[in-house]
Amino acid sequence: MHLIREFWRLVRSFYRDIFRRKHLVFVKDGPFPRPLDEGDISFATYKRYDNVPEPLRRSMLSACTSEATEMNQIELANGADMHLAFSKTDSFWAGIVFTRRGRQFDSWYVPLDDDDVVYFRLGVRKEFRGHGIASRLLRYGMYADLQNGGRGFIDCRVYNSPSIRAIGRAGFRFLAKANKMKRSQAIKPVRRG
Numbered sequence: 001m002h003l004i005r006e007f008w009r010l011v012r013s014f015y016r017d018i019f020r021r022k023h024l025v026f027v028k029d030g031p032f033p034r035p036l037d038e039g040d041i042s043f044a045t046y047k048r049y050d051n052v053p054e055p056l057r058r059s060m061l062s063a064c065t066s067e068a069t070e071m072n073q074i075e076l077a078n079g080a081d082m083h084l085a086f087s088k089t090d091s092f093w094a095g096i097v098f099t100r101r102g103r104q105f106d107s108w109y110v111p112l113d114d115d116d117v118v119y120f121r122l123g124v125r126k127e128f129r130g131h132g133i134a135s136r137l138l139r140y141g142m143y144a145d146l147q148n149g150g151r152g153f154i155d156c157r158v159y160n161s162p163s164i165r166a167i168g169r170a171g172f173r174f175l176a177k178a179n180k181m182k183r184s185q186a187i188k189p190v191r192r193g
């Protein structure tokens, strides 16, 4: 049993190594209706960590590694916005996605218009996975970001099946397959004040 598991682990990591650089790109056109307010999960948007209410921020900081927190802060300092999903009853952090406008990119997988919005660093806390939070968070983000025009874009690794399914549930459609872009190729290094 152990040998079979080890065999499949090796096959999977071999497959991932081959396809690590391959990304799928998705797009969603409007309309972007307001998501239904159901269950215990709520959503909010922040431009800085300091603006996140204390219990939610504490819960986020305790759940994320210091590397992830540092990267989140770098994205915010470089003009990204952060959409959060959290539990209404105890402000427990449940999910995160960042956004950046087309105009903030030097280049991306496909040509972007200024008002388009790219969603990235999508993540749902382990305890909350499998409840459709990622797709609700993306729908909330598109409702918040795209009322005045523009399209939503997102990319993920070809083998990230949970992510591909969540992206599909948010209404995105497959657009292209491309080699992974480095962050330094994609964005202008502009810091927010």
Ligand SMILES: CC(C)(COP(=O)(O)OP(=O)(O)OC[C@H]1O[C@@H](n2cnc3c(N)ncnc32)[C@H](O)[C@@H]1OP(=O)(O)O)[C@@H](O)C(=O)NCCC(=O)NCCS
Pocket (backbone or CB within 6 Å): 121, 122, 123, 124, 125, 126, 128, 129, 130, 131, 132, 133, 134, 135, 155, 156, 157, 160, 161, 162, 163, 164, 165, 166, 169
């Ligand atoms: C990808 C991710 C954001 C999906 O979030 P989510 O809110 O769990 O999304 P969904 O509820 O729509 O679930 C997606 C699929 O993952 C499955 N899944 C993955 N991990 C799971 C877990 N720990 N518990 C339950 N279901 C899980 C779900 O069953 C579902 O499969 P289905 O379509 O057959 O029902 C989340 O798994 C995650 O944070 N992964 C790590 C980071 C990542 O890969 N980010 C994406 C970068 S583009």
